[in-house]
Amino acid sequence: MKHSIATRMEHIAPFHVMKLLARAKELEAQGKIVVHMEIGEPDFDTPAPIVMAGINALDKGYTHYTPALGLNELRVAIANFYKSNDGIDVDKNRIVVAPGSSSALQLVCGVVINPGDEVILTDPGYPCNKHFVQIAGGIPTFIELDEQNNYEITLDDVKNKWTNNTRAIMLASPSNPTGVLIDTKTLDDIAAFAEQKNAYLILDEIYHGLVYDEDVKSFVGRCENVFIINSFSKYFCMTGWRVGWLVAPAEFIDSIDRLAQNIFLAAPTVAQHAALEAFQPATLDILESYRKEFKERRDYLYHALNDLGFGMKGKPQGAFYLYANSARFSSNSFQLAEDLLENINVAITPGIDFGKHLAQEHVRFAYTRSMEQLELGVSRLASYLK
């Protein structure tokens, strides 16, 4: 039989970095020490109190389904955290627990987007977002960000991209891959503009806890046409547990419940019980120490890469990424990433994993490895690129 694969798969690229990761593993199997600056996952293990809560949940036999919208106690705990951490009142009934922010994004796209609707995204941006839009039948359009505008979006960018078919704008703050934060005034303006158009702002705050130079509050509760996505994966270091959440306008909760029942039933039970411990003071102390370490790494790596000739206009405020112009070294950033991996065993992510705009001239460095590892990587880069 001649197999035929659905045509959508022609347009769903792999993460190109996976090819580099596979090669990195081969090199490691040969005894090479690879410096990993490509990984979008904290190197820190899940804090011990969370792990212990997971163990206790299993001990108690919490192995059955939870409601599709999540454990009530966890929805309450998330609402309480918005109060204590951000000073924001939010009704726990507007909070939906999902199996990771990926599923949260799929739920939001499913209840917001009609076939043919346009959704404005950014290029560069998180590569999966366009697929969530497309799965719901939507058409992604892109605002191009680059060093010229310091990767900062403006209301005018949004207005220029807006058409009669625009249904939503999907942004991330801080952003992957740029680490750039969108200021609250700009978000206010964009949300208000969208509201005039009966449209929505879908805001990814999964790196909300990882901001280094200012005290930024969540955008939850500022406008009524906003969906907020968050996750226990990044700040809370719970990647493998698969649990995230979203905050939706109250009118959408019933639809989200139905869609969640149908497409994934519920988030993992043990992860939800463990996540209850994520907001406890002892856990937050650990997470704040991790955040300080990320800040040190960012400060070190930002200056070191600048000194090497990687172009970055401003120091990004959050996430754990630096998105750098690599045109000085190569006009093909995937080729550059392959060269660095082969020749000095340094792994980074090529720009093409985040879009098309100037992608061949950019690479992403993740500072999800120890200072010692980052210093080793920088010294290898310094010798090779000089």
Next chain:
Amino acid sequence: MKHSIATRMEHIAPFHVMKLLARAKELEAQGKIVVHMEIGEPDFDTPAPIVMAGINALDKGYTHYTPALGLNELRVAIANFYKSNDGIDVDKNRIVVAPGSSSALQLVCGVVINPGDEVILTDPGYPCNKHFVQIAGGIPTFIELDEQNNYEITLDDVKNKWTNNTRAIMLASPSNPTGVLIDTKTLDDIAAFAEQKNAYLILDEIYHGLVYDEDVKSFVGRCENVFIINSFSKYFCMTGWRVGWLVAPAEFIDSIDRLAQNIFLAAPTVAQHAALEAFQPATLDILESYRKEFKERRDYLYHALNDLGFGMKGKPQGAFYLYANSARFSSNSFQLAEDLLENINVAITPGIDFGKHLAQEHVRFAYTRSMEQLELGVSRLASYLK
């Protein structure tokens, strides 16, 4: 702002049983003892060796992402289980671990179905299947099953429903809600017919372990145009862990990998490590004792319901459901389910949760409660319905 919800949500019904469940909780809060015969989840907790493996995995700090296709050890263990349990050789590279069989179904639909393709399902059937087809842009069509044909599908049914646009047929064996098994010869014929048409059989085997009167082998490996879905939820009693798997033709694995990376990243890590223990002899002994208990419950409930006047032609061979004709008691099975819940605190699932065909004349009984509970339910029914 006047909110508008995507129109697809008008066509995604809630599980109607959720309304009954909510009412059951209210009754229980008032001190009533509700007999739950509506729940599609084993009452048995996850076997202790699996729970212990989960605890050990957390102890060891296995909290980071796994590959999108799943832990290699688990893919190997699943392949080995097909060998030891079913006598089937299957390449572990064709096995994909997913966060529950729901996600597995979404992956399969994503790589198989093009917009406009028709997919043949059964009515009654698992209610979410049509949504997975629709999310991929496909058009579900339905073969109607009922007591006339003992809920058994035939090749002629498939041929009669086939059009030039048919891309796949999606079946379950044993089936939810009917518990009916499809014999291997019929599946062979359907798969061969589909192959002539360059089409696919998508076969849900999530109740494969729960067959009571014969030793049925998995359909894995019999034809090359078949996708098999399975899960750790039902036979292995791991519902809340959210881990399932699929077996796909080799040509589709790369596409499934890319789609999985983009839409959910990976199944929960702790669940994958725990599931490694599911195939160990000590665990299988426990699971077989559960299966024996399910068989006793089925035999008891089948005869008891027959005696009460619920119509069932043959005794279903698998799953943990009895799908019964309730026309003798009401021409509106949802109303009947509400009456039984209000008046005698017995919860069952109305036929409308499984389709449209004769749905008002049928209800589903789940035997996922102890014999004592089932006997209590039957005695209440006997008093009320006589």
